[in-house]
Amino acid sequence: MTATTAVTDRPRERFDVAGRRVLLVCVAGGFTTLLDQSVLNTSIPALRESLHARPADLQWIVAGFSLAFGLALIPGGRLGDVKGRKWFFVTGLALFTLVSLVSATATAPGVLIAARLLQGAGAGLVNSQMIGTLQDVFDGQLRARALGMYAVTGGLAFALGPPVGGAVLAAAGPEWGWRLTFLLNVPFGLATLLLAVRHLPRPRPSARHADLDLVGLLLVGALTLVLMLPFVQPPGWTGGLAFAAGALLLLGGLAWWQRRYARSGGHPLIHPALTRSAPYALGTATAMAQFGSSLAASLVLTMFLQDGLGLSPMGAALVALPSAVAMGVASALAWRVVQRFGRRTVTAGMAGSALVMLIGGLVAHEAPAGALPWLLAALQLVGGASIGLMGATNQAYVLRHAPAEAAGVSGAILQMAQRIAAAVAVSALSGVYLRETAGGGGHRAAFLSASVVCAVVAGLAVLASVYAARAAAREEAGEAARDDAGEAFEQAAGPSRGRTAVR
Known part of the structure; x- marks a missing residue:
């Protein structure tokens, strides 16, 4: 009997009470952290006028969140595997919520850029624990449904952001409106923190060592920056060729390091089996x-x-x-x-x-x-x-x-x-x-x-x-x-x- 037949022949599994609570926490955490960026898009013109931001500032304000988010995912997941996920989830969400207040009160583009980087790191730490928690708590059909609900929540947060941001700006005006779009994170974040403390499973630390592959993480971060910088500060043809050569060197160095790290018995940032x-x-x-x-x-x-x-x-x-x-x-x-x-x-x-x-x-x-x-x-x-x-x-x-x-x-x-x-x-x-x-x-x-x-x-x-x-x-x-x-x-x-x- 194939796996597909086995799934369709048995009654549809249902989440128990504890499972529904864990799923609620994960969906709430995902919605809170993923809504942020799409809401901000609507506020960019107002933010630019209020802070007198240059084009390069705007690019870092928007892109810095995604950069820090992505780089925090793998080390966050590895730390959760070894030390337990609950308190990393809480820490990441607390950081995201606190820095949202800093973003809302920023008076200079540099402050907002730094806050966005920290927000992204907190969001990445939260989402890495959610993925691991759903895999830990659920099996089989329930795991597939839970991960599917998490993915759909991310899509809806992305789609609902512009209407929500527009409504806030229409109600509060441009000067206060863009600040309130950041403050939206605070009540969502606090409510999710309370739910997480009460309902996430207790952490079960492992005796394993947290193998973070910091060299691989630095190479990925450097590669991303080399790809971003020519668009933030256009370098001309000569500089563009230099950036392209640098990107190729970093890509080759990353591939070499991942193979070497795997052969030495470590857990590389990007498992070689995935590329095969x-x-x-x-x-x-x-x-x-x-x-x-x-x-x-x-x-x-x-x-x-x-x-x-x-x-x-x-x-x-x-x-x-x-x-x-x-x-x-x-x-x-x-x-x-x-x-x-x-x-x-x-x-x-x-x-x-x-x-x-x-x-x-x-x-x-x-x-x-x-x-x-x-x-x-x-x-x-x-x-x-x-x-x-x-x-x-x-x-x-x-x-x-x-x-x-x-x-x-x-x-x-x-x-x-x-x-x-x-x-x-x-x-x-x-x-x-x-x-x-x-x-x-x-x-x-x-x-x-x-x-x-x-x-x-x-x-x-x-x-x-x-x-x-x-x-x-x-x-x-x-x-x-x-x-x-x-x-x-x-x-x-x-x-x-x-x-x-x-x-």
Whole structure:
């Protein structure tokens, strides 16, 4: 009997009371920390005016959160494995909540940049414990459902951020509104802290050593910075070539160090087995391109609607609202679609997202200003549905093909890769938009340029998804062939052994 048949033949498992409480804490923690960035996007124009922030400051304020978030995931998960997860969850959430107060009261861009980096580190520490806790507490079908709910919560937090931010800014005005978007984290954070202290399982420290691979972490961080900096401070052709050479050297150094560290008996930051699994590696590349392009496109759209079209924050939020609604509905229906169309759902969803980005840029460049908000809202509806269909679905496929020896870290590696991709994409795309408008180019032309780049990145995700599906099919065919060969051998050997016994 196959695993799929075994699951469908038995009644659907239900969460017990303790399990529901743990799931509530994890979902609340995920929503609190993941809502932050998408809410902030709506506040960027108001924040820029209030703090007199330069384009480079804005890029660090937005991208620094994702950078610190991604880099905190793996060491946070390793520390939780060894020391127990509960108090690392509480510590990370307390840091995130406290620094939200600092962000809300910042009077200079540098203070807000530092606060955003600390917020990202706290959010990464929280989310690494949530992934581990869900894997520790639940098994089988319940684990899959719990991880799926966590993924859907992240998608909804991303989609609901602009409408929530717009409502806050409309109610409080630009000067206080952007500060209140940070203060939103405080009541959510405090409530989740109380729930976590009461309901998360008691920590069970292990005698193992916390193997953090600090060299690997430093190399990943340096590589990300080298990819980001040319977009924050454009270096010219000579400097660009130097950054490209540096990125290649760091990438090669990271690959060498990971192999060396694994051979020495350590636990490398990126387990070598993950890079040898083509479905996992290509699925992760798909997730990186999707997540980075989506976050960057959302930020650029918000700036264009407010700066280019002169909409209020609430008006900009209403344009983005159809995306939130469509994403929520599509996420709820995704598994039914997957049952009928399989992995093609991921590729089709990503292709739909890429087309929406490209068409949105063209429409913004050509359509009359009066009709533009309505046209962009309609495109957001299609784009949200596309992402809702493929986001959690792709994650499930990626983790399904994680090698057994790296299953424990595969989810954290996937999330780290997405966050690092977001840091680079947000830096690059916001830089394209801000510098083209600052250099005298029109907002429409700047939005078109940024949208084309987003569409190209999303197009790369489509290609990665196609190849991931092919690699997965080859892998599954190979496993089926090995199973059939084993059964044939047993059938052939059985009668032979019987005849030998008779003789």
